[in-house]
Amino acid sequence: MRETDWTPSEDEIEWTRTNLEPLEVGGVWAPHGLEYERIGDTSLRLISIENHEGTREAHARVCKVLDALEWTVDDDSVERITNQPSNDSLADQHRAEMERIQSIVSGWTCPNEECGTHLTEFNLELCEWTNHGDHEFLNPDTGETGSAERWLAHIQCPNCDTEVPMNPLDYGYLAGEDLFYTWRISDTECLRVLTREGTVELIDSGKIGIALGSRIRDMDIPPHMQGTYCVLEKLDEEE
Numbered sequence: 001m002r003e004t005d006w007t008p009s010e011d012e013i014e015w016t017r018t019n020l021e022p023l024e025v026g027g028v029w030a031p032h033g034l035e036y037e038r039i040g041d042t043s044l045r046l047i048s049i050e051n052h053e054g055t056r057e058a059h060a061r062v063c064k065v066l067d068a069l070e071w072t073v074d075d076d077s078v079e080r081i082t083n084q085p086s087n088d089s090l091a092d093q094h095r096a097e098m099e100r101i102q103s104i105v106s107g108w109t110c111p112n113e114e115c116g117t118h119l120t121e122f123n124l125e126l127c128e129w130t131n132h133g134d135h136e137f138l139n140p141d142t143g144e145t146g147s148a149e150r151w152l153a154h155i156q157c158p159n160c161d162t163e164v165p166m167n168p169l170d171y172g173y174l175a176g177e178d179l180f181y182t183w184r185i186s187d188t189e190c191l192r193v194l195t196r197e198g199t200v201e202l203i204d205s206g207k208i209g210i211a212l213g214s215r216i217r218d219m220d221i222p223p224h225m226q227g228t229y230c231v232l233e234k235l236d237e238e239e
């Protein structure tokens with residue numbers, strides 16, 4: 001499609017590897033407004049791309065990373081080239097999108113080949129967030145690079161104990177919004193993000209929550225939790 005001068009870092013390559021390895025043949029990987037289907041052991045097919053300069057650059061970069069991993073991409077027969085959606089159809093598209101995501105997520109399995117437990121069967125509440133430092137990223141809307149912390153959400157297979165590091169958004173798709181916005185800060189406590197309505201209710205009832213910055217109790221706070229208003233909750237002892 002096009003060439004790019006960009007060169008991927010080792011981390012970038014590793015990150016892609018951790019995204020691709022759990023994917024089964026027929027499974028879909030969807031980074032940066034792109035969708036790829038795994039069609040073989042080391043091959044992908046581009047099935048959908050947004051009609052957007054930033055997205056085309058993102059695809060060129062994905063191709064470079066895959067080249068480094070010695071994977072191949074077939075981008076000759078793209079099924080869908082999408083444009084920015086109109087406001088009218090956003091709600092419908094959101095619903096369709098959620099259904100599509102659910103069907104993708106239900107195909108994810110434990111990376112241990114002899115195990116194959118579906119990730120949806122993992123205890124998704126037991127998620128450990130780790131910060132892997134600043135990395136360059138491509139903003140698909142502007143086509144420009146910026147810098148952001150890279151985080152991974154680690155979950156563990158209940159059958160073979162394999163630890164599965166996930167890209168935060170994928171974890172969010174898998175676990176759903178409620179779990180995504182509930183962060184375990186110790187074995188006995190979690191911080192749960194309040195909605196705007198929940199915040200108003202709490203304050204009106206005379207209680208006070210916790211507004212999050214970037215650090216708490218000597219821990220880095222995962223990006224999706226930063227700038228939110230939370231309540232501290234005790235976890236059930238039985239768990």
Ligand SMILES: [Zn+2]
Pocket residue numbers: 110111112115116117157158159160161162
């Ligand atoms: Zn397993």
